[in-house]
Amino acid sequence: MKIAMIGTGYVGLVSGVCFSDFGHDVVCVDKDPEKIAMLERGNVPIYEPGLEALMVKNVEAGRLSFTLDLAAAIEGAEAVFIAVGTPTRRGDGHADLTYVMAAAEEIAQLAKDYLVIVTKSTVPVGTNRQVKHTVRKANPELDFDVASNPEFLREGAAIEDFMKPDRVVVGVQSERAAEVMADIYRPLYLRDFPIVTTDLESAEMIKYAANAFLATKITFINEIAALCERTGANVKQVSHGIGLDGRIGNKFLHAGPGYGGSCFPKDTKALARIGQEVGLPMQITETVISVNEGIKRRMIDKLLDLCDGSFNGKTIGVLGVTFKPNTDDMRDAPALTIIPALLGGGAKVRVTDPQGRHEGEALLPGVHWVEDAYKASHNADLLVILTEWNEFRALDLKRIARKMATPRLADLRNIYSARDAKRAGFVAYESVGRAPFRRKPTGNAD
Template structure:
């Protein structure tokens, strides 16, 4: 199959590279000349483990190419995927579909034979029907179908998720479109991975419902963690006991400083907005959005307590600024709430992150950066573990404590324990949903 992928952001690039590895001929399209030039040099503009090698492999095999010319790519394609951004729209919380509709219109004007136009971007229910209308208006003579194919890629594990998915969701209106999508995903069909073929609206809803439910699990365990701190329970043990129940499962039950990233914040807001527009309020989702912001603010209170009630004049070492490990993505990361509160309170902040510095320098002005956690901790009054990178899971805590002016730790990912910290010489330690000391 010949595929055109419109948009070379996270979803578009990962999908395009993986489709080419399936054996399809893929042309990735973007409007940004610098991005295309970088890709043509074999440089990946995002950090995703394994993506650079897989991209180079398929470029060298002649199955993958990059271009600024959307019209040329569309004319060669059997299926065109729209994988452009759908950021939260200012003012109303809805997903901004400007880029989706603009891409649909451009595709329509360029196409001159039957194609399937596939929405890969996360879009509100009813969007694909609007795409159909836009395409028909722009090119009334075009023979085409519209399909919905939402992505379920975890940043940091995207290639594995694409190649070995829990499921693939495909929304279609005709048997012809279903056959094209079946041909595209044939390598997964042959290995018996679940393919859910449904209508357009159900496919769109599956994406939002899945992400909202995962956000609920994260938020629920964070609320339980807050209660654990009050009653003396250990949230790690509570999570383990809950997760062993097959009806619940252990994923997304890790207490922390709140969810972030490219999906959960904007998708929960969009789902809440869809419910409001259809007089069917998503009350649980709306509560999750509020509670998640409250969790981030509660983390600031923890740090304030460890600093004796004031950040002013304190030096704080922050380990991790990305919203999760194995990505350089800082969208809605807890660091974007917590670090400015430290700086605003008069603290001197030094951060260390294996991949987050490039984005962090622009998003977190007024802080210093260290190449390793030991340099970050030198002379610090407080150490904050904000992202659970593997590099931070086996630190020499005794060395860290010895380098600090005042050895205090806020372990916001529960990487260590109070006994670990105390044995290493920390004067104070706090975590999420577990007992601390020295506060």
Template sequence: MRIAMIGTGYVGLVSGVCFSDFGHQVVCVDKDQRKLERLRAGEVPIFEPGLDTLMARNIADGRLSFTDDLAAAVDGAEAVFIAVGTPTRRGDGHADLSYVYAAAEEIAAALTRPTVVVTKSTVPVGTNREVLRRIRAVRPDLVIDVASNPEFLREGAAIDDFMRPDRVVIGAETERARKVMAEIYRPLSLRDFPMVQTDLESAEMTKYAANAFLATKISFINEIAALCERVGADVKAVARGMGLDKRIGDKFLHAGPGYGGSCFPKDTMALARIGQDHSVPQRITETVIAVNDHTKRRMIDKLIDLCDGSFNGKRIAVLGVTFKPNTDDMREAPALTIVPALIGGGAEVRVTDPQGQREGEHLLPGVRWMANAYDAADGADLLVILTEWNEFRALDLGRLARSMNRAALADLRNIYDRQMAERSGFVAYDSVGREA
């Protein structure tokens, strides 16, 4: 099938590349000329393991191309996907739909034949019907169908999530839309991956409900972690005991400095506002947001305690600033709350991250970037593990302790334990959800 993908951000690029690997002809559209030049050269502008190889192969095979000419891209396309950003709108927490509606109207003006317009961006309930209304207002002469196809991609594992999904959710209410979407995802349905066919509103709500529930598990275990510290329990043991219950599961029960990224903060905020707008407050989601904010601030208190009450004049090494490993994404990362607090308190902050420097140089002014953990820790008064990259999981703790001015470790991802740290020469150690 011929597919046009409007937007080459994280969702649009991964989806476009993977659709082309299914055998479809995919044209990805973007207005950023510098990004287009990089994409055409086979250079991936984001860090996503395996995406560069997959993209290069499909460009070489002629199934994948990039353009700024939206009209040419949608001409003859059987499906046009909208995959533009829906950031949190300033001031009120709503999802900003201006890019979605602008794309829909531009698509409508360029269409020359009946087409299915598919929203892949995360959008509030009712957005797809508004997209259809706007398209029909521009092109009352064409029969246009709409579909909702929310994404469920984990950064760092997006290709595997796309190719081997837990489910594909498709909101479609016309026979033609259902047939087109079935043909697009035929390679997955042949392999018996679940296809959830539903109405537009249910598809839209599924995305928000799923992300809010996962965020709830994170905030829940972080709140339990705070209590574990007070009562002498070990949150890792508690989480394991919980997670072995099949009704609960062990995913997203890892205590840490709070969630971040492009989805959970934005989507929980949007769901809370949707509930308020419809006079059905989402009290659990609202609390999840508050707990996550508090968790980040609680980490700062831990670091102050390890610095004897003040950051002033201290040298602090931070390992990892992206919101999770295997990504270069720093959106809403705990580092964006914690690191400025260190600098604001008068600390000299040294940072290392395998992929975070490109974004971090703009987002974390005032830090010094180091090549590795050992360089960052040299002469430091405190070492903070903030992101659980694999290369931070087997560090030579003894080497680190010997190189530091004062060997104190804040293990905010619970990679190590107190006994191991003390045997290695650390004189102070703290983690999350384990007795201080």
């Protein structure tokens, strides 16, 4: 089957590459000449483990290509996926559908034969009916269907998620569209992965409800972590204890500096906005949004306490700026709240991240970038772990403590323990939801 994929961002590129690996003929379209040229050279514009190799494999097999020409991409295609951005609109928190509707109109003007127009982008409930209206208005004679096919990809594990999904959600209005979508996902159906077929509105809502629920789990355990700190409980033990309950599950119960990324902040705001528009406020979701921002500010207070009440004149090393490991994505990352607070307080900030520097240099002016954790901590007054990259999980803490001006560690991902820090020679250690420790410095060897 021939498929056209409009948009070569995270969702569009991963989906297009994986569909081609299913055996489909996939043409990915973008308006950015530089991005298309990069892809044609065999390079990907995002960091996603395994994506570049899989892309090159399918290009060489003749199943995957890239173009600026939408008309050529659509010609002969049975399905056209819209995978463009839906950023949060300034002022009202709603998803901006400008790019989605523009793509729908272009498809209508160029298409000649029957096709299914599939919305892959995350869109508010009712959007696919708007897409249908837009297409019908632009080309009343076109024979087409619309379908909603939201993505559930985790950055850093997107290929695994696409090839071995928990479920595939398909919203359709006709048997004909359902058959086309079934053919597209036939490789997954044959391996008994769940294909959930719904109406358009339910498919759209599933995406928002899923992300809001996961954001709620993260925010809940972060609130419990704050309570643990006040009462002497250990949030890691609490998370383990409640996560063993099959009704709760152990995923997304890791305390930290708050959620970020491309999905949870945007989708929770959009869901809250949908509720406001229909006169039914999403009170839990609205609270989650507010509490998550408060958690980031609480992390700043932790760091301030470790710095004896002032960042001014302190040298602070930061490990990790992306919102999670195995991605270069910094959208709504806790680092974008915490690091500016350090700089604003007069600190000199030294940063390292395996993949975050390209975006981080523009988003975090004023920081000094270094190659690794050891250079970040050299002569520092405080070391902060913000992202749990694997290379930060087995550091030589004794070496780091020896080289710091004052060995203090803020472990905001709970990678280490107070016991680890004490043995390494740190004079202060702070984590999230667990007891801190302080002791008077006894001097450092060079």
